[in-house]
Amino acid sequence: IQWICFIMSTPFFGHQKQRNYLQKVLKSKRLAHAYLFYGPAKVGKFTFAKQFANSLPIGSHTIILSQEQTLVSKKDKKKEIPIGDIRELRKKFSLTGSGSKWRVAIIDEADKMSVEAANAFLKLLEEPGANILFIFITADKDALLPTIVSRTQPILFSLVGEEEMKKMAATLSPDEETKNIACWFAAGRPGVLTQLLSQKDVLEKEKKILKELHGILITQDISRAFLLTEKVSSDEDERDKTIEYLIRLIRAKLLKGQIKPSPLELVEKIKNISRVSSMLRTTNVNSRLAMDNIFLEAIS
16 A cells, blocks of 8 residues: 555645644554544534545545434434444445545544444444544544543644634635634634635624623623523523633723723633533523523623
């Protein structure tokens, strides 16, 4: 087999350390049979995985599993990756034979596998076969079965640095102000930056959210805050985004001297908001009441 270099086929920003590591793995012919790409959502893990699969020797046959991409379910988006997908994956890999061509399975949002699917995957990991590679992708490593994590080579993907984000923004928009505000919203996540600069309506929506949060912090208007919590409390993504922007605004306003809490009070305020945010993600706490508490803490 002719081993080749791991080269990104399209422009890719950040994660040079991860690219260098896998380059060395390819050169030394010590590719593991399973990798776990973990880290914050939308930092480029999935794009990186696809390009890595395409760089394998003699090409590769790649199957992607996710809540949207499936082998058996006809639904547009599933709540979880079902065991049927794992059974079908095993069948497809057995039918394609070994040979010299690599067979790759990329499991995006692997933490969304059902318990049955995750357990079924363990059998694939125990006896993967020749020239088979599994790449699990998740923003929540702890949500995966420990037995799956232990059978993979974990690679952490962190937020992309500011300079790399600016370089990426320069390829997507000529307007300096638009690039700067999009980079602020993206906060080190190339996937978010791409969406913001390719869909103007999305960027405008984020600006409106930020403006509303800014107004609430400045006026300390609790009724206005509760109107916002009513709007976002039922949508997990909107809740998370609102909390993230709120914390970042509190920090920014303090640095500019626009709000009064002392540094110690600020730390306590952010700790309390983060604690309630964690409860929202991990328990069945009433989301509306939790969001109300977050804003009470923010403007008190």
